Amino acid sequence: MLLNVKDLRAYYGQVQALHGLDFQLHQGSLTTLLGANGAGKTTTLRAICNMVRSTGSIEFDGAPLTSRSTENIVRLGIAHVPQGRGTFTTMTVEENLQLGAISRSDKAGIVSDIERMYAHFPVLKERHAQQAGTLSGGEQQMLAVARALMLRPRLMLLDEPSFGLAPLIVRDLFGILGKINREDKVTILVVEQNAQLALELADKAYVIETGRIVMAGPAKEIATNEDVRKSYLGY
């Protein structure tokens, strides 16, 4: 088991956003966390990286995360692509990629990984010297994924990667995520509102409602569940 979350509760000031979440991510799995706006999906990801006040236990490969700072959690190999992508807009595309690897010290590996990212995402190579803020939304999302991969993460957390992107680009992006999961053996947890696509991609799914997990199971089963179909797939 790569990530084991038990009784996770999170708070924004006095407001409790998560009410005791339990979930596990297995090594090499691709899991999706579904839910409506305000259900607590983003908060869950932020709690894993200790960016919101929380209680409960989170273990990454046996190591407790709750008392670590965000940057130390990242350095364990957890890459977080935040909502809004977190692009360093005033820096170049290549500098963004270098920042993704800033906690690594293997210079040759970083150089070859940048080339690998350019192979994954040819558009980033074309724009490597351009200010990242001038990229389109889809390109910025590619950059955010590439920046996260530069960490050589063992676990990648993605917060609504499809947000604001055209459907075709979302398909592309999800295809790449699947490939990263299969080929690079990166465990992925993706939070999505685009339930249909996320369920096609994932092997396991959790559904979260007002800070509680209300359903869990293989993605295929969840996709055929009557309630999920009505509430999240809309048919």
Place this chain on the structure above:
Amino acid sequence: MELFTNQILAGIATGAIYACMALAVVMIYQAIDHLNFAQGEMAMFSTFISWQLMQWGVPYWGAFVLTLAIAFAGGIAIERLLFKPLAKAPILTNVAGFIALFSIINSCAGLIWDFTIKQYPTPFGSSPFLGSQLISTHQAGMIGVTILLLIGLFIFFQYTRIGLAMRAAASLPESARLVGINTSWMIALGWGMAAAIGSIAGMLIAPVVFLEPNMMGGVLIYGFAAAVLGGLTSPFGAVVGGFLVGIFENLAGTYIPGVGNELKLPIALALIITVLVVKPAGLFGRHIVKRV
């Protein structure tokens, strides 16, 4: 015409000092979003330390380098002890912190070295530069050291990983933490560097304004004017602003009747207000748009 060229060159020389102070101010502003009112006093104290080292027999450049190191460590210590605990405090608490720091350093310098004016040596001499009457060797040295400093800083921020990390931490702290950057130490490092840059400004201007605890008061106001003119979010702008303010100050003092030396400082303040009214982000600063 010669008077004009002379004033421009003299302006560039003092402008170099304002550029250093503005750069120090901007570095801390970028890191913590506050203006360091004590920047001048930190520079003054460092200058006293270098003077003390020279009194003890350390040669000029030895004292110069040692002072840089001491100022760097001192800047980090001030951040860790005073401003890290205030990181989440309201703006007025921070302002109070800066004012406290200002008067503590000022009084300590007076206590240790008293308030009498002291001569401060220049390693460049003060003969005419290259036989020209336009500029002295010390003024040329001020410009030269500043340019070397700027080139060094440019290389540091543009081509080193730690420089890249510092830029990232200043521009988007949350994203920076998400790639594993310890933003808190980047802020401390920014303080250390700002203190070291300020100490260079202090040591270069001390032969001109003489060494005493209040020597940096006027210089810091010009530094603020330069930073505001160039844009508080742009280190490049701060440097350009510094040179512009230096030139402006000299030309105004020479050519605008009735300004003279006495009214130079109000001119810097008028410049700050004018820029804030006409172009609040400064010449090179970026407007920060917040989503609501």
